[in-house]
Amino acid sequence: MNIFSVSLDMTMFIKKLLSEEEFHDNFNTVDFVKKTLVCFSLEDKKPLWRLWGYAYNNPGVEHAEIIVLRELSKFLGSNPMKKDSQYKVTLYATYSPCLNCCEEIWKFLQKEKVIMNLNISKFYNFYDYDNKISLKVLRKKGVEIKTMTLEDYKACFYLFVHPKEIFQPCEELDAQCERNEIDLDDLWNEVVICMCEIEDDIFRRKRQNSELFTSDGDENNAFIRLQNDTKTPKKDEQKEPQAKIPVKLPPIKYMDRKEGVKRKLSFDEPN
């Protein structure tokens, strides 16, 4: 918190359309603007929006996702879901959520029991390992996460900017979408290293305190389970389930944010 951030809420806009300019400034895979825009809708079983709008981050105070989740919680608090109904939240975000936001999303979903689709325009600081891992965990916990395709941009534009204007993609958008899709797919397929090998690091503490990684009460951590998910166990391994968890793993290089040493994310089958 800083004293200069006056609490005038210029970050949340309910049932208001975006200008075309705002859309293109933010949903832009070329410029990495230093703000985030999240468009959201909450729909019922029928394709009828109960609540919709968009939010920017509150600079230095809160990320955009947090602001959106709070608004959704507020709405759901006074409009509880009917028994036979199922709310669905759709988000179009200009950046992928960071670890903290992933955790808040998870807490929100545990409480509200809604379905969530998360469409992202570009990756936020993917050199920070935590941002990758938390996306992986969030997906594992049931959030449908994807990078925006051209069709998604069109849909987002149609829904949040103008239903009649024609969406004009910026240059190279199609190629960028494809690349994002590949990057995300790579992330889904990446094998993640067991947490017990991780050396002292502020990130480890952050993860250990994170509900995102501990809330299903399993003694093993999310990392091991994710790893097992991504590969088909060999026949002889099935007889000895414990052998699936590798004991010796390659050392992990931790990234100092300043030094920028890339940490190792994946490894080949440990034999």
Next chain:
DNA sequence: ATTTTCAAT
């Protein structure tokens, strides 16, 4: 590394 990434000397 694809690095000016949810800003701010």
